[in-house]
Amino acid sequence: MNLFSGLSAFPITPLSxxxxxxxxxxxxxxxRIEAGGADSVGLLGSTGTYMFIRREERRRAVAAAVGAVSSIPVIAGIGALRTDEAIALARDAADEGAAGLLLAPVSYTPLLExxxxxxxxxxxxxxxxxxCIYSNPGTTKFTFSPALVARLAAVPTIAAIKLPLPAGDxxxxLAAFREAAPRLSIGYSGDWGCKDALLAGADCWFSVAAGLFPNPASALARAAMSGDRAEADRLDAAFSGLWDLFRAQGGLRIVHEAARIKGLTRAGLPLPLLGIDDELRQRLIAALPE
Structure with missing residues (x-):
């Protein structure tokens, strides 16, 4: 299986x-992700609060993740404001055994194409x-056009793109990016829409939920990738409450609190990020899939 295909599960990064x-x-x-049947670990993504973590700690995270799995690869996020910093992070990840890289165009000043x-x-x-190109315009304020992706696809080591769910069709x-860059693996994030993306022929589901709920997420991904719409709809329904919270609140704060509810860590969010209030926490408890 291609590195950037199937179900890529994105865990939080527990921090002191x-x-x-x-x-x-x-x-x-x-x-847990490996045991739950995911195809890869997406480390240090947005859910993994990568931009809040120092370079040396990001390297420790890659080493810990690589050392914790034996049968699936680790894809390491390497986004940084400066090009030289991103290069250093890429080399750190390679040295620690990551199998692939995930890069977003992080910026303070809006970037030109x-x-x-x-x-x-x-x-x-x-x-x-x-x-893998990480297109996350909601955070980076930069939108990858199919034309730019076509240019980047000529770079031999660029192998995939992680897209946000589109506002339209x-x-x-998917067809526009396939036409522009047929060599690249194309996947989507935005968990509530990824069942439909896989059914439409996307190569990968880059999943926040799978970082905590790998078993049901793996079953959902397999059903959708096999084209079994009825089974995919049934499995997706178990996540409906969580998808509602993700759409309304974003996944970051929700999934960190869910990890604490499940007793998987006592770590809080890095300041200045704050957790959720008790009312939202009770809604989250009710929405957690089995």
């Missing part, structure tokens, strides 16, 4: 109050690891 990675907690989360292109070429050329969005 001073920002150190709680490696035992992280290893436990990653081990040519700046993003050169940034990705430089980082992708820094190691031999396959790299999903099959048309």
């Amino acid at each position: 109050p001073d920002g150190a990675v709680l490696t035992d907690d992280l290893a436990g989360l990653v081990g 040519e700046e993003v292109y050169r940034h990705f070429v430089a980082v992708a050329s820094a190691t031999d690891l396959p790299l 999903l099959p048309a969005d």
